[in-house]
Structures are given as structure tokens and as C-alpha cells.
Amino acid sequence: MDELxxxxxxxxxxxxxxxxxxxxxxxxxxxxxxxxYLARSKNGRAHHRMIxxxxxxxxxYLVYYIQxxxxxLASVADQGSFPGPDWIYSKILxxxxxxxxxxxxxxxxxxxxxxxxxxxxxxxxxxxxxxxKTGPASPSKILWGIxxxxxxxxxxxxILSGRFDFSHAVIFLTLGFGAxxxxxxxxxxxxxxxxxxxxIVGRICLLFFSLMLVTTVSTYFLLYIAKx
Numbered sequence: 376m377d378e379l380x381x382x383x384x385x386x387x388x389x390x391x392x393x394x395x396x397x398x399x400x401x402x403x404x405x406x407x408x409x410x411x412y413l414a415r416s417k418n419g420r421a422h423h424r425m426i427x428x429x430x431x432x433x434x435x436y437l438v439y440y441i442q443x444x445x446x447x448l449a450s451v452a453d454q455g456s457f458p459g460p461d462w463i464y465s466k467i468l469x470x471x472x473x474x475x476x477x478x479x480x481x482x483x484x485x486x487x488x489x490x491x492x493x494x495x496x497x498x499x500x501x502x503x504x505x506x507x508k509t510g511p512a513s514p515s516k517i518l519w520g521i522x523x524x525x526x527x528x529x530x531x532x533x534i535l536s537g538r539f540d541f542s543h544a545v546i547f548l549t550l551g552f553g554a555x556x557x558x559x560x561x562x563x564x565x566x567x568x569x570x571x572x573x574x575i576v577g578r579i580c581l582l583f584f585s586l587m588l589v590t591t592v593s594t595y596f597l598l599y600i601a602k603x
Contacts (some may be wrong), residue, residue, distance in 0.1 A: 388458065389599045396440055397595050403432040404588045407486065411581040423493065430490055433483070441532075459603040468597050475590040477550045482583040484525070484555035488562075489580055491518050492573055511567050522559070526552045 383389030406429035413422040457464050529551045533544040566572035
């Protein structure tokens with residue numbers, strides 16, 4: 376891990392670990408967006424392969440980020456490391472970080488949702504291509520199991536670690552779990568058909584991943600690149 380604390384590539388304020396986390400994040404986001412393009416081009420099998428590849432890179436990124444970057448939560452709780460003026464931190468960076476937490480949580484949850492839903496909704500055609508089932512969508516126990524695991528992880532990172540006060544822990548639990556869980560319930564009750572659910576949630580996924588790309592790059596720029 377000592378090597379990751381060495382000088383970064385993008386700025387004198389970065390280290391190698393933070394730069395790698397940025398490159399990994401941009402990588403799996405762009406792969407996911409390209410998978411959406413493949414879906415719109417009706418290239419189902421290539422779409423599934425690209426989704427699985429992007430999910431593999433995303434899981435590697437999450438393991439890396441939890442281990443090395445502590446999920447970036449300290450950026451919100453600790454203002455001391457920010458080199459810019461207080462008004463930029465309080466008026467721009469802090470709200471941006473909160474939005475980023477919401478966008479990332481919903482994006483990651485929806486991406487897992489879409490992978491599970493995609494396997495459940497796909498329908499192999501006679502020519503080897505893939506289509507979508509037109510019947511009712513079945514609820515996924517696996518998905519809610521992953522949601523409970525994510526909640527347990529957030530509780531461990533915020534409350535049990537002792538690194539955050541109670542108010543910060545409540546904010547992260549509300550934004551990190553409450554928002555995506557509420558969206559999942561909304562999807563369940565408003566989109567009962569498998570094919571319609573997959574297409575509409577897919578478009579929502581692409582929107583959130585686009586927002587994640589914007590908030591990730593913007594946050595990194597304000598923290599490490601911008602000159603104050």
C-alpha cells in the first residue's frame with residue numbers, strides 16, 4: 376500500500392491511489408454506457424457481455440475503494456484536507472459530495488438490479504439473438520439480499536467504525552440505502568411487465584451513470600486539480 380501513497384499523475388495534490396480510483400471509476404462507467412449503446416443497437420449478446428465486464432471492473436473498483444480510499448466518506452466529514460476557501464467547500468463541494476453519494480448509491484444498486492433483471496427477463500430467439508420476455512416480472516430474493524448486505528456494509532462503515540458522528544451516519548444511511556431501496560419499491564409497483572421494466576430502468580440507469588461520471592470528475596477536480 377505504500378506505493379499508492381506516492382506522487383500522483385494528475386496533480387501535485389493527488390497520490391497514485393487516488394488517481395487509480397479515478398481511472399477505474401471512469402473505466403467501468405464508460406463500459407456501462409457503451410453497453411447501453413449496444414442495447415439500443417439491439418445487439419443483445421454483446422450488450423450482456425459488456426455489462427458483465429463492466430460489473431466485474433466495478434466490483435474490483437469497490438473492493439479497492441473500500442480498502443484504499445475508504446469510500447471517500449471522509450471527504451464529507453473532514454474539511455481539513457480541502458485546500459480551497461471555506462465557501463467553496465460549504466456551498467459547492469459539500470453539496471456536490473452529497474449528490475455524488477446519492478448518485479453512486481442509486482447507480483450501483485440499479486446496475487446490480489439490471490444484471491439480475493436482465494437474466495430473468497431475457498428470452499433466447501431461434502437465430503441465437505436475445506429478446507425480452509413480455510410477461511409479468513418476478514421479484515428477486517437475490518436482489519433484496521444484496522440490498523441488505525449493502526445496508527450492513529454502510530452501517531459498518533459509518534456507525535460501527537466510530538469515524539463519523541451520529542448525524543453524518545444517519546445522512547449516509549438515508550442517502551446510501553433509503554434512496555435506492557425506495558426507487559426499487561417504486562419500480563416494483565409501477566413497472567410490472569418484464570420487458571417494459573428492463574427498458575425503462577435501463578434508460579434510468581444510463582442517466583444515473585452519466586450523472587455519476589459528471590459528479591465523479593467534478594468532485595475530483597475540486598478536491599485535487601483546481602488551483603485556489
